[in-house]
Amino acid sequence: MKAKVSPDMIYAPSENVVAREVQGEFIIIPITSGVGDLEDEIFTLNETGKSIWAKLDGKKALKDVAGELSQEFEAPVEEIEKDCLGLVEELAKRRMLVEVK
Amino acid sequence: MKEGPYITKQRIDKASLWKGKVLPLAKLDIELSERCNNNCVHCCINLPADDLQAKKKELSTDQIKNILKEAASLGCITVRFTGGEPLLREDFEELYIFARKLGLKVLIFTNATLITEYLACLFAKIPPLEKIEVTVYGMRKISYEGVTRIPGSFEAAWRGISLLLEHKIPFMVKGALLPQNKEEIDEFEKWAANIPWMDKPPSYSMFFDLRCRRDNGKNEAIKSLRITPEEGLKILTRHRERYLKEMKEFCAKFMRPSGDKPFSCGSGRGGGCVDAYGYFQPCLMLRHPDCVYNLRDGSLKDALENFFPKIRKMKSNNPEYLTHCARCFLKGLCEQCPAKSWMEHGTLDTPVEYLCAVAHTQAKFLGLLQEGEKSWEVEGWQQRIREFVEKES
Numbered sequence: 001m002k003a004k005v006s007p008d009m010i011y012a013p014s015e016n017v018v019a020r021e022v023q024g025e026f027i028i029i030p031i032t033s034g035v036g037d038l039e040d041e042i043f044t045l046n047e048t049g050k051s052i053w054a055k056l057d058g059k060k061a062l063k064d065v066a067g068e069l070s071q072e073f074e075a076p077v078e079e080i081e082k083d084c085l086g087l088v089e090e091l092a093k094r095r096m097l098v099e100v101k
Numbered sequence: 102m103k104e105g106p107y108i109t110k111q112r113i114d115k116a117s118l119w120k121g122k123v124l125p126l127a128k129l130d131i132e133l134s135e136r137c138n139n140n141c142v143h144c145c146i147n148l149p150a151d152d153l154q155a156k157k158k159e160l161s162t163d164q165i166k167n168i169l170k171e172a173a174s175l176g177c178i179t180v181r182f183t184g185g186e187p188l189l190r191e192d193f194e195e196l197y198i199f200a201r202k203l204g205l206k207v208l209i210f211t212n213a214t215l216i217t218e219y220l221a222c223l224f225a226k227i228p229p230l231e232k233i234e235v236t237v238y239g240m241r242k243i244s245y246e247g248v249t250r251i252p253g254s255f256e257a258a259w260r261g262i263s264l265l266l267e268h269k270i271p272f273m274v275k276g277a278l279l280p281q282n283k284e285e286i287d288e289f290e291k292w293a294a295n296i297p298w299m300d301k302p303p304s305y306s307m308f309f310d311l312r313c314r315r316d317n318g319k320n321e322a323i324k325s326l327r328i329t330p331e332e333g334l335k336i337l338t339r340h341r342e343r344y345l346k347e348m349k350e351f352c353a354k355f356m357r358p359s360g361d362k363p364f365s366c367g368s369g370r371g372g373g374c375v376d377a378y379g380y381f382q383p384c385l386m387l388r389h390p391d392c393v394y395n396l397r398d399g400s401l402k403d404a405l406e407n408f409f410p411k412i413r414k415m416k417s418n419n420p421e422y423l424t425h426c427a428r429c430f431l432k433g434l435c436e437q438c439p440a441k442s443w444m445e446h447g448t449l450d451t452p453v454e455y456l457c458a459v460a461h462t463q464a465k466f467l468g469l470l471q472e473g474e475k476s477w478e479v480e481g482w483q484q485r486i487r488e489f490v491e492k493e494s
Binding site: 018019020022023027030033042 | 124173176178201202203204206225226227228230
């Protein structure tokens with residue numbers, strides 16, 4: 001089931017995962033059970049995912065994250081916001097990101 | 102492997118993330134203690150659990166944490182906690198959680214006797230992300246404790262295994278094939294097949310290693326427990342089709358003479374083993390004084406970049422090695438390596454006759470050698486490998 005994610009929401013990496021960059025690969029490793037799907041799996045983020053993840057600090061709303069990335073990458077904000085929501089949906093359903101209220 | 106637009110999910114052991122790249126340190130073994138609460142007849146590394154002198158020399162909690170931190174910074178993905186019995190350390194839980202919070206996967210080698218309800222709950226809450234590997238010494242009290250020589254160890258091990266099952270902690274079992282338990286092999290395999298995480302029959306240690314520290318008082322006893330090469334072959338070929346399939350794949354990749362460099366294995370490249378006292382070795386077994394690096398005065402990085410590569414370049418000048426092992430094409434079947442040479446002879450490049458006999462016996466069975474032939478005398482070995490690999494089963 002997908003989490004309902006909107007541009008006004010704020011997200012941060014869960015304390016139950018560790019993100020590591022190893023030899024240019026950005027990987028997310030679950031610490032506690034119930035994160036991810038299977039326990040012997042790790043997750044890697046692509047370049048888009050990595051850029052979004054780096055901005056998810058638990059303070060900025062997703063629309064602001066998209067705004068910053070739009071300026072950095074000189075890309076349409078609508079497109080970036082779609083990517084942000086897509087990534088957050090994927091990771092929130094795996095409990096790798098948590099909503100900050 | 103499943104793909105989403107932003108995220109890829111894959112089993113790390115199947116991952117091709119680093120295909121073509123050699124990670125500076127992909128995997129690190131840490132021998133948390135040489136002490137063990139069992140006293141197995143065949144073991145190459147156990148000191149008594151209450152050996153206070155050994156305990157006093159062991160790395161402190163902080164020293165191990167610093168090694169783990171450096172390992173993670175070098176890109177290490179998996180750390181193996183082994184021993185002796187790693188669960189003997191009073192700070193095991195602290196080290197385990199510390200490693201996991203660094204984002205390391207933890208592989209634990211254990212006899213399972215010290216797995217408590219509390220530890221099983223911990224593994225359920227913070228999974229190691231690698232199957233725990235449990236060695237089982239017998240299916241009955243008389244066989245099990247005939248090997249471990251510790252009364253009560255059978256019940257303790259089976260209690261530990263039950264806790265892992267009950268808490269659904271992924272684990273696999275391995276055997277050590279000894280006179281005390283060799284009649285139980287079918288029963289063991291039948292039982293092991295019901296463990297949900299066993300995706301193949303258990304492996305066995307049977308060509309036992311001698312003592313890693315060369316405390317030779319026990320070596321004669323260990324040698325007397327080794328099965329003959331012919332008995333070993335019988336065990337290896339119990340699942341004949343699977344064995345042949347694996348051997349074909351193996352032979353296609355690894356059969357060739359190793360030349361005059363005894364370090365033709367991968368040891369010390371992208372990994373290594375830290376012993377209980379802070380010495381970094383290219384592999385778990387190799388404790389030759391010329392091959393160990395003192396981490397108390399250095400770093401994993403320095404050892405991996407500067408010390409291990411020098412060792413790996415070493416060339417043999419032992420005529421026996423140069424005329425036998427260096428020319429032998431059975432490299433993939435033979436366990437001869439600097440570590441085995443060290444344990445058997447105290448050198449890095451002396452042929453180990455027992456291992457040579459084991460390899461020759463298998464090679465004859467596979468049709469790679471004729472009766473009476475010696476592998477180092479064979480011309481045109483490439484053709485023999487090709488024919489074997491291409492032969493219909």
